[in-house]
Amino acid sequence: MTGGIGWYVHHQGAGHLHRARAVAAHLARPCTVIGTLAGLDPGGLPALDLPDDRPLDPAEGFSGRDGEAARPEAFHYAPLNHPGLRRRMALIAEWAERTNPSLLVVDVSVEVSLFARLLSLPTVVVRLAGDRTDTPHLEAFRSASRILAPFPASLEAPETPAWVRDKTFYAGFLGEDAAAPPQAGTDIAVVFGRGGTGGDLPALAAAARAVPERQWQVYGPVSGQAEMPPNLHVHGWVERIGPRVATAAILVGGGGDGLVAMASAQRQRFLCLPEPRGFGEQTVKAEALARLGAAVVRSDWPAAAEWPAVIAAVLDLDPERIGGLHEPEALTRCAAFLDSVAGG
Incomplete structure (x- = not known):
């Protein structure tokens, strides 16, 4: 056998x-x-x-x-x-x-x-x-x-x-999501994984208010209490996240393998917020993405007043840079x- x-x-x-x-x-x-x-x-x-x-x-x-x-x-x-x-x-x-x-x-x-x-x-x-x-x-x-x-x-x-x-x-990258054709969506998709601390609802609400012209779709664990602006939608944990974010204009999340793989496969403009991990796993990966022009990288969640400029910088990315990493x-x-x- x-x-x-x-x-x-x-x-x-x-x-x-x-x-x-x-x-x-x-x-x-x-x-x-x-x-x-x-x-x-x-x-x-x-x-x-x-x-x-x-x-x-x-x-x-x-x-x-x-x-x-x-x-x-x-x-x-x-x-x-x-x-x-x-x-x-x-x-x-x-x-x-x-x-x-x-x-x-x-x-x-x-x-x-x-x-x-x-x-x-x-x-x-x-x-x-x-x-x-x-x-x-x-x-x-x-x-x-x-x-x-x-x-x-x-x-x-x-x-x-x-x-x-x-x-x-x-x-x-070894993700389950196949490459998707470019989409002309306008939403901002924010994804938090199980291995980190999750999202902070007050910070998410402040970001959504700072960029009111876009709908913010949030997936994964979120904690805290805040008054929800009408353009903020918190969906919780979903098993198959790829189809949910495929039409987003911007993907926001950590530097975990799964999310980076999905961003690459779907050629998405990516704001990478690497989370603390042993041996600098997400930080080193995020720095490499930034060197290649494949993502905008921030070491922490931007303040509310910073979000319009951050979103503009992400929209300026060439999605073929991160898409070129997909095999x-x-x-x-x-x-x-x-x-x-x-x-x-």
Whole structure:
């Protein structure tokens, strides 16, 4: 029997699972999604649901790193006496022994990457944008058969070592939304993902009042209280955001992989507001987009008085700059790459 592929997905945000689902639809081999999937839809794929490994005290938050001074230098997150962490590793080992997979895609975890090597599993380790030159990341990359970058080579961080680049397959953006023809809409679409803090309703209301000639369509989590101007519409979380924003004149949101992929596929004028992430993931990506003239980038939400000028600057963008980063065959090309690595 042909060995299948496992795809470990990190539980910070929904983008890792969306990427796995999008690529798995094109794989020649069966694919099992592995991760803490509570509340997330594996899209019909076989799934191994793992216990949560986040801090037992929710007040500690979760950054993917623990504060243990004596933690081995090859790890980011290895807290002691955590039953969830112990059980999830046991389940991964049991799954590997039972199914004899040909490949494990790790998106993303240094610890799972190194654990897979101890299980004698070939891995493709997903390397997100940002500065990943710290010791744990480099050891995970060293342990991998290959590295997968879910972004174009043109967005590569300048400090990435040559040996890491040589080992990397640049898949391009791996979003579920196909390219759309240019639309002549007038709305402003604002998208907040699950992995961040969400939108602030008073700030959104102030922005909408500052640009009253346009309708503001807001998707994702929003908190706070404010009097709603008539041109502000808050829709909450929707599963398939692409069709909702395809006709917008401007897309506003963070620098996460999914949203940047969608902006590129739909050739949308993009205001990128990168959110704080470990290793400067969104910031480094946003800086690259700005260098290429593919987006207007702001480090924080603009003040109300700034919005008219910001919108004018975004409208001046050439949408072909960000559209040129889209690779129509990225998903099938990535799937063929993974099938090839799985085949040895």
